[in-house]
Amino acid sequence: MAYYRIIVLANYLQMNAYINAISYYLPEKVLTNEALVAEFPEWTVEKVASKVGVTKRHIAAEDETAADMGTKAAEKLFAEHQIDRSVVDFLLFCTQSPDYFLPTSACLIQEKLGLRTNIGALDFNLGCSGYVYGLSLAKGLIAGGIAQNILLITSETYSKHLHPRDKGNRTIFGDAAAATLVSTEGFAEIRNFSLGTDGRGAENLIVKKGAMRQADAKNDLFFDESGNPKSSDFLFMNGGEIFNFTSEAVPILVSEVLNKNELKQNEINLFVFHQANKYMMNYLRKLIDIDQEKFYIHLEKVGNTVSSTIPIALYEAGKEDKLNGNILLAGFGVGYSWGGVVLKI
Amino acid sequence: MEMNDFIKNFGQQFDDTDVSTFTPETRFRELEEWSSLNALAVLNMIGKKYGIKILPDEMKPTQTIQELYDLVLSKK
Numbered sequence: 385m386a387y388y389r390i391i392v393l394a395n396y397l398q399m400n401a402y403i404n405a406i407s408y409y410l411p412e413k414v415l416t417n418e419a420l421v422a423e424f425p426e427w428t429v430e431k432v433a434s435k436v437g438v439t440k441r442h443i444a445a446e447d448e449t450a451a452d453m454g455t456k457a458a459e460k461l462f463a464e465h466q467i468d469r470s471v472v473d474f475l476l477f478c479t480q481s482p483d484y485f486l487p488t489s490a491c492l493i494q495e496k497l498g499l500r501t502n503i504g505a506l507d508f509n510l511g512c513s514g515y516v517y518g519l520s521l522a523k524g525l526i527a528g529g530i531a532q533n534i535l536l537i538t539s540e541t542y543s544k545h546l547h548p549r550d551k552g553n554r555t556i557f558g559d560a561a562a563a564t565l566v567s568t569e570g571f572a573e574i575r576n577f578s579l580g581t582d583g584r585g586a587e588n589l590i591v592k593k594g595a596m597r598q599a600d601a602k603n604d605l606f607f608d609e610s611g612n613p614k615s616s617d618f619l620f621m622n623g624g625e626i627f628n629f630t631s632e633a634v635p636i637l638v639s640e641v642l643n644k645n646e647l648k649q650n651e652i653n654l655f656v657f658h659q660a661n662k663y664m665m666n667y668l669r670k671l672i673d674i675d676q677e678k679f680y681i682h683l684e685k686v687g688n689t690v691s692s693t694i695p696i697a698l699y700e701a702g703k704e705d706k707l708n709g710n711i712l713l714a715g716f717g718v719g720y721s722w723g724g725v726v727l728k729i
Numbered sequence: 730m731e732m733n734d735f736i737k738n739f740g741q742q743f744d745d746t747d748v749s750t751f752t753p754e755t756r757f758r759e760l761e762e763w764s765s766l767n768a769l770a771v772l773n774m775i776g777k778k779y780g781i782k783i784l785p786d787e788m789k790p791t792q793t794i795q796e797l798y799d800l801v802l803s804k805k
Contacts, residue, residue, distance in 0.1 A: 431764065432764060435762075435764045435766055436766075623765065623766075623769060624769050624772065624784075624785050627766075627769040627770070627773060628769075628773055628776075631773050661766075663744070663764075663766045663767075663770075664766070666744060667742075667770055670741075
């Protein structure tokens with residue numbers, strides 16, 4: 385009897401976690417395809433840009449960091465959704481471009497936003513899978529009774545890691561920040577997750593310079609036969625290997641997320657994947673056999689904003705009244721790291 | 730391994746070019762739609778459907794579907 389009571393009590397106490405609100409911030413400076421054409425007249429910018437589905441992307445100012453952008457995204461969240469910032473009782477900040485090694489950027493953001501001091505705050509370092517991981521951590525904090533209103537900020541400035549002549553990556557990546565409030569109530573219940581990690585892919589998307597393994601610049605720049613800069617001082621992406629990883633991992637991820645949520649693929653109303661690039665997304669869509677109208681794409685005006693692509697897409701899909709029923713999120717990339725979850729509207 | 734199947738699988742890596750327009754003589758690099766992303770998709774397809782790993786550099790000299798087909802055959 386006592387055992388039964390404990391179970392009932394546990395079920396009663398278990399809190400569901402919801403996405404309560406999302407806002408995002410784009411830095412002021414815009415890099416258009418026309419500007420890229422002017423810089424690379426010998427290159428088919430327009431063709432490549434149409435292939436990856438990006439016409440413009442925003443670039444952080446020289447003195448604007450991911451923490452600055454994340455702060456602005458959170459301010460937008462509070463203003464846009466009339467959220468009293470004193471309700472925030474945990475801050476999670478996802479970035480791979482922190483202000484400092486120490487302190488953690490989340491502490492700086494707590495102060496800038498004027499959040500309470502009796503709250504938890506920490507950074508976590510993930511890229512394209514970061515938003516899904518952030519939701520999983522936030523859900524855990526709620527389920528554990530540790531916090532009730534988690535401010536999850538994703539913010540990235542890959543532009544600062546790119547060599548100026550790296551035309552391919554400059555075409556794809558844009559800077560942005562997104563702020564999401566995860567609460568005990570909201571518009572989208574965060575259901576079950578599937579997460580994955582494979583560090584064997586670490587070398588295929590990497591910035592080597594600046595941390596402990598390679599603190600100083602190596603000045604090992606050379607240009608390959610296609611004129612692309614190669615240097616361990618800048619972001620390196622092995623497109624072929626990332627392509628192979630993604631096409632292996634994402635179909636399995638989608639099927640595992642469906643299993644964990646006891647759903648069939650046709651019961652998903654909208655798929656919101658990490659917005660890597662348009663060609664890759666359509667490639668995955670066809671591979672997994674998802675109808676075009678159930679597959680949300682929003683990257684034309686922002687580019688691949690790394691950990692913020694999914695919250696930006698959710699925000700825009702919401703404005704288009706496309707968030708209904710079961711929404712499957714999937715993030716995948718640098719690490720390798722991947723994760724998926726179902727949101728129930 | 731059949732040329733017709735190979736052409737069909739090759740054509741599926743394109744979004745805008747109709748599969749029926751592909752022949753063994755098609756110079757795929759001259760197609761409006763061609764880019765390095767298609768190359769990655771084609772190499773991925775060859776790995777999956779034919780179990781042959783071809784590196785991007787090995788594919789570079791090939792110009793026609795026939796030449797790529799011969800490259801795959803030579804690795805079988």
